[in-house]
Amino acid sequence: xxxxxxxxxxxxxxxxxxxxxxxxxxxxxxxxxxxxxxxxxxxxxxxxxxxxxxxxxxxxxxxxxxxxxxxxxxxxxxxxxxxxxxxxxxxxxxxxxxxxxxxxxxxxxxxxxxxxxxxxxxxxxxxxxxxxxxxxxxxxxxxxxxxxxxxxxxxxxxxxxxxxxxxxxxxxxxxxxxxxxxxxxxxxxxxxxxxxxxxxxxxxxxxxxxxxxxxxxxxxxxxxxxxxxxxxxxxxxxxxxxxxxxxxxxxxxxxxxxxxxxxxxxxxxxxx
Amino acid sequence: xxxxxxxxxxxxxxxxxxxxxxxxxxxxxxxxxxxxxxxxxxxxxxxxxxxxxxxxxxxxxxxxxxxxxxxxxxxxxxxxxxxxxxxxxxxxxxxxxxxxxxxxxxxxxxxxxxxxxxxxxxxxxxxxxxxxxxxxxxxxxxxxxxxxxxxxxxxxxxxxxxxxxxxxxxxxxxxxxxxxxxxxxxxxxxxxxxxxxxxxxxxxxxxxxxxxxxxxxxxxxxxxxxxxxxxxxxxxxxxxxxxxxxxxxxxxxxxxxxxxxxxxxxxxxxxxxxxxxxxxxxxxxxxxxxxxxxxxxxxxxxxxxxxxxxxxxxxxxxxxxxxxxxxxxxxxxxxxxxxxxxxxxxxxxxxxxxxxxxxxxxxxxxxxxxxxxxxxxxxxxx
Numbered sequence: 001x002x003x004x005x006x007x008x009x010x011x012x013x014x015x016x017x018x019x020x021x022x023x024x025x026x027x028x029x030x031x032x033x034x035x036x037x038x039x040x041x042x043x044x045x046x047x048x049x050x051x052x053x054x055x056x057x058x059x060x061x062x063x064x065x066x067x068x069x070x071x072x073x074x075x076x077x078x079x080x081x082x083x084x085x086x087x088x089x090x091x092x093x094x095x096x097x098x099x100x101x102x103x104x105x106x107x108x109x110x111x112x113x114x115x116x117x118x119x120x121x122x123x124x125x126x127x128x129x130x131x132x133x134x135x136x137x138x139x140x141x142x143x144x145x146x147x148x149x150x151x152x153x154x155x156x157x158x159x160x161x162x163x164x165x166x167x168x169x170x171x172x173x174x175x176x177x178x179x180x181x182x183x184x185x186x187x188x189x190x191x192x193x194x195x196x197x198x199x200x201x202x203x204x205x206x207x208x209x210x211x212x213x214x215x216x217x218x219x220x221x222x223x224x225x226x227x228x229x230x231x232x233x234x235x236x237x238x239x240x241x242x243x244x245x246x247x248x249x250x251x252x253x254x255x256x257x258x259x260x261x262x263x264x265x266x267x268x269x270x271x272x
Numbered sequence: 273x274x275x276x277x278x279x280x281x282x283x284x285x286x287x288x289x290x291x292x293x294x295x296x297x298x299x300x301x302x303x304x305x306x307x308x309x310x311x312x313x314x315x316x317x318x319x320x321x322x323x324x325x326x327x328x329x330x331x332x333x334x335x336x337x338x339x340x341x342x343x344x345x346x347x348x349x350x351x352x353x354x355x356x357x358x359x360x361x362x363x364x365x366x367x368x369x370x371x372x373x374x375x376x377x378x379x380x381x382x383x384x385x386x387x388x389x390x391x392x393x394x395x396x397x398x399x400x401x402x403x404x405x406x407x408x409x410x411x412x413x414x415x416x417x418x419x420x421x422x423x424x425x426x427x428x429x430x431x432x433x434x435x436x437x438x439x440x441x442x443x444x445x446x447x448x449x450x451x452x453x454x455x456x457x458x459x460x461x462x463x464x465x466x467x468x469x470x471x472x473x474x475x476x477x478x479x480x481x482x483x484x485x486x487x488x489x490x491x492x493x494x495x496x497x498x499x500x501x502x503x504x505x506x507x508x509x510x511x512x513x514x515x516x517x518x519x520x521x522x523x524x525x526x527x528x529x530x531x532x533x534x535x536x537x538x539x540x541x542x543x544x545x546x547x548x549x550x551x552x553x554x555x556x557x558x559x560x561x562x563x564x565x566x567x568x569x570x571x572x573x574x575x576x577x578x579x580x581x582x583x584x585x586x587x588x589x590x591x592x593x594x595x596x597x598x599x600x601x602x603x604x605x606x607x608x609x610x611x612x613x614x615x616x617x618x619x620x621x622x623x624x625x626x627x628x629x630x631x632x633x634x635x636x637x638x639x640x641x642x643x644x645x646x647x648x649x650x651x652x653x654x
Binding site: 163165166168169170171172173174175179183184187188 | 322344353354358374375418422
C-alpha cells in the first residue's frame with residue numbers, strides 16, 4: 001500500500017468514525033422507540049424483541065398528525081413569508097448598496113446573538129394582547145422574524161455573485177424591477193434561493209423555545225409534541241423515543257431528498 | 273434619425289468627480305468612439321447615456337429630447353456589454369427576443385424579428401443553444417443580435433471586443449464596421465484600444481480624467497493632436513518627445529535646436545512664443561527615417577522585428593527614442609545609427625502640453641470616413 005492510498009484510507013476511516021458519532025444518538029433513539037419500557041432502561045443492547053407498543057401508546061395519547069400538520073404549516077408558512085420579504089431586501093442590498101448596507105446587515109445578524117429568552121416576556125405580552133397566543137399565525141410571525149436575518153444574509157451573498165451586467169442588460173431590454181427579479185434574478189439564483197428556503201424550513205421545524213412558550217394545544221407543532229412526553233409521569237424512554245422518531249422523521253426524509261440541492265446551493269458561489 | 277447631445281454633463285460619486293463637464297455632439301449615423309486610458313470615465317459616460325447611471329448635472333439630449341430622468345428602456349437605445357451579459361438560463365432565441373417579450377410582442381412576430389437579426393449575424397443555427405454552449409465570438413454576436421432586435425436609435429458598445437483573442441478581435445472589428453454600414457445606425461463605442469478607435473470611428477473622443485481632451489476624425493487626431501496627451505495616446509508605437517531649444521518664430525514656422533545641436537524649422541504657428549520658451553518636439557516613430565547624415569544619433573538598445581517593420585529602441589543622450597524602420601534592415605543591438613525627419617512631420621508642444629497649431633492642415637483630415645466607402649445609391653448623408 002503506497003503513501004497516498006494509505007492517506008486516503010485514513011481520511012475515509014476518520015470520516016466514517018465522525019459520521020457514526022454524529023449519527024449514533026439518532027440511531028439509538030430510533031432503536032429505543034422499538035423497545036419496551038423495561039428494555040429501554042435496563043438493557044443497552046442491540047438484540048431485543050422489537051415492538052410497536054410505544055408507537056401505539058404515543059398515538060393514543062396525542063394526535064400525531066395534528067402536531068405534524070402544525071409543523072408543516074408553520075415552517076413552510078414562515079419560510080415563504082421570509083423569502084417574500086428577504087428577496088426584495090437582499091436584491092436592494094446587493095445591487096443598490098448605500099453607505100449603511102454593510103452596517104444594516106451586521107445589525108441584522110447581531111439580533112441573532114440575543115438570547116431569545118431575553119425578549120420572551122415582551123413578546124409573550126404582545127401575543128397575549130393581540131390574541132396571537134397558541135395560533136399558527138403567531139408562530140409563523142415569530143419564525144419569520146427569527147430566520148429573516150439568516151435568510152437575508154444568505155440571499156445577499158448569492159445575489160452578490162450574480163454579475164450586475166446581466167440585470168443591467170435586462171433593464172436596457174425594458175424590464176421593470178419586478179420583471180428583473182422574476183425573470184432574471186430568481187431563475188439565475190434558484191439554487192441559492194432553494195437552499196436558503198430549505199435551511200429556513202429545517203430551522204423552523206426544529207425550533208423549540210418559542211413553540212413551547214407560545215403554544216399550548218391548538219397550534220403546537222411537533223417540538224411541543226415531543227416535550228409533552230418528557231416529564232409528567234417520570235421519564236418513559238421508549239415512548240419519548242418513539243415520539244421523537246416520529247417528529248424528526250419528516251424533516252430527516254425531507255433533508256435526505258434535498259441534500260443535493262442543499263450542497264449545491266451552499267457551494268453555489270465557491271465553485272462557479 | 274438619431275442624434276445625441278451632451279451638454280456640460282457631470283458625474284460625481286461623493287467627492288470623486290468622474291466626469292467633469294463633457295460637451296459632445298453626435299450626428300445621425302455617426303460611429304463615435306470614446307477612447308482613453310482605464311479610469312478616464314469613458315465607460316461611465318456611456319452608462320450615463322444608456323441611463324444606467326444618473327448624471328449629477330448637465331443635459332443628455334437624444335433626438336432633441338432631454339433624457340436625464342427617463343429610464344434606460346425608454347431612451348430607445350441598446351447596449352452591448354463587455355461581458356456580453358447574456359441571460360445564461362435562456363436560449364439564444366430567448367436572449368434575443370427578451371426585450372420583445374417584455375414589450376408584449378406576439379410570439380410569431382418575435383420569432384420573425386429574432387430570425388431577421390440572426391440572419392444578419394449568421395446565428396440561425398445557434399438559436400436553440402444556451403450561452404454556455406457558445407464560443408466567445410458567438411456570444412458576442414448574440415449580444416449584438418439582442419441589440420439589433422430592439423431596433424434602437426443608437427447602439428452603445430462598452431469595450432465589446434476586449435474579451436476576445438487577437439484574431440477574433442480583428443474579425444469582429446471588420447464585422448462591426450460592416451454592421452454599421454448595413455444598419456445605418458448611430459453607434460457609440462467605448463474602447464481603450466486606439467487601433468479599434470482609429471479603424472472604426474467617424475469621430476474619436478479622447479478622454480482623460482473625466483475631461484474630453486480632443487474630438488475629431490482619426491486622421492485629425494493623428495496628424496493634429498491638440499495636446500501632448502492625445503499625441504502620445506493616438507498612434508503606436510507611441511510618439512517620441514524630445515526637449516528642444518526655441519530659437520525664433522516667423523511665418524514659415526518655429527525654429528528650434530534639436531538635442532544633437534542642429535536647427536530645424538517646424539511649420540507651426542509660434543506667434544505667441546517668447547524668448548526662452550521651453551518646448552518639446554513630438555515626432556512619431558514611423559516618421560523618423562534612418563539617414564547617415566541625419567541630425568540625430570544614438571545607440572540601439574533593443575530591436576523588435578515584426579517582419580514588415582522593425583522597431584528600434586535607441587538610447588540618445590537625453591533618453592530613449594523609438595524608430596520604426598524597414599523590416600529588412602540589418603542593424604544589430606549596440607550599433608550607432610543616425611536618423612532624421614521631414615520637418616513638417618514634427619509637432620511642437622508648449623510647457624503646458626498644448627500643441628502649437630500647424631500652419632497647414634494635413635490633406636487627409638478633410639476626408640472623413642464616409643469618403644472611404646463605396647458610394648451608396650441614395651447618397652443621402654447630409
